[in-house]
Amino acid sequence: MSNQVNSAQQWPEFILPDSLYTDNIRELHAEIEHKWDMSRRSACQIAAGRALWRHVINDPLAELLAGETYLKSLYEKIKRDCLNNAREVSGVMIAVRTLWFDKQIEAALSSFDGGATQVVLLGAGMDTRAYRLSCLKESDIFEIDFPEVLQMKTSVLKEAINEQKRPMLTAKSLKGVAADLREKDWLKKLQASGLELKKNTVWVLEGILYYLSHSHAMEVLKVIANNCASANTVLLADFMNKQATKMCSSIFHFYSDWPDLLLPSLGFSQVKLSQIGDPDAHFGLLHDPLNLFNKLRSLPRSLQTHPDDGTPCCRLYLLQASGAPPLQTIP
Ligand SMILES: C[S@@+](CC[C@H](N)C(=O)[O-])C[C@H]1O[C@@H](n2cnc3c(N)ncnc32)[C@H](O)[C@@H]1O
Numbered sequence: 001m002s003n004q005v006n007s008a009q010q011w012p013e014f015i016l017p018d019s020l021y022t023d024n025i026r027e028l029h030a031e032i033e034h035k036w037d038m039s040r041r042s043a044c045q046i047a048a049g050r051a052l053w054r055h056v057i058n059d060p061l062a063e064l065l066a067g068e069t070y071l072k073s074l075y076e077k078i079k080r081d082c083l084n085n086a087r088e089v090s091g092v093m094i095a096v097r098t099l100w101f102d103k104q105i106e107a108a109l110s111s112f113d114g115g116a117t118q119v120v121l122l123g124a125g126m127d128t129r130a131y132r133l134s135c136l137k138e139s140d141i142f143e144i145d146f147p148e149v150l151q152m153k154t155s156v157l158k159e160a161i162n163e164q165k166r167p168m169l170t171a172k173s174l175k176g177v178a179a180d181l182r183e184k185d186w187l188k189k190l191q192a193s194g195l196e197l198k199k200n201t202v203w204v205l206e207g208i209l210y211y212l213s214h215s216h217a218m219e220v221l222k223v224i225a226n227n228c229a230s231a232n233t234v235l236l237a238d239f240m241n242k243q244a245t246k247m248c249s250s251i252f253h254f255y256s257d258w259p260d261l262l263l264p265s266l267g268f269s270q271v272k273l274s275q276i277g278d279p280d281a282h283f284g285l286l287h288d289p290l291n292l293f294n295k296l297r298s299l300p301r302s303l304q305t306h307p308d309d310g311t312p313c314c315r316l317y318l319l320q321a322s323g324a325p326p327l328q329t330i331p
Contacts, residue, residue, distance in 0.1 A: 029067035043125025049094030065126035108234035123208030136171035147178035205237035217254035233323030244314035
């Protein structure tokens, strides 16, 4: 712990939570580590990012959902980055991505022309927006993930309730929908849980598409495009480019180097692409003009490797789009 005191003095914003877990919560997290594959465990890694970047993200439940192992491992990386005066500190990408989705969800909900609103989180993992975003107070939230992920999240949150840290829902309602996005029935399952396609809907695909194969990811996007009209649909999604998926090709599969062309080809309209570090996607966290993200933004998107050192250009694109445009009526 002496390290922690030193680190806390040097980097007061990054704090490793102390004595956070009960035995029951530790047991639940042990099950995650022993039984889950990388794709499911990634839910906890992302939660660890949100927990350690708590000075910019308000997600008080993230540390419980992340578990000690992922918190400690990311904390060590952050410590190393800080000691080495790294231009970008580990987890900053998760922080920026979370803040971008938060902001876009709020903007999408206020762009709808009245009426009931729904937010669907595909591959929701340990997302806690239903508990932390006040802009969701009039919205019904649907979280899709594997049954064991949803069950585990419920169990950990129940333990938090036992510990008198009762998580309060800020959304109007929250439904967990156990489904595999590689199967054909996920939309039916959503509808069976109460989703109404005619209502204003924000589809949130955060950290999910690249875990799917190309055909499964395309199918998910097509299902949304084919079932949702522009007037009441906003799609928010992040895409890796090809080089980014190569960093870990056993886990990441689907990529698009030009998602801003892909989405219109599927029927989406009003597509806007941002890169981490863009004016709408830095949140004051990427000051150094020479950090990785800012350097990438200054290079043509068609470049696969950095001209200076030949390293791969790994990009994460943030996309917002509307549903299919209304059919043209011939006067
Ligand atoms: C990187 S995590 C992202 C979680 C959450 N969206 C976030 O940003 O915190 C990926 C999530 O997608 C889920 N997932 C992966 N493949 C899936 C599939 N075929 N069907 C449903 N969920 C899936 C995993 O279980 C995991 O919770």
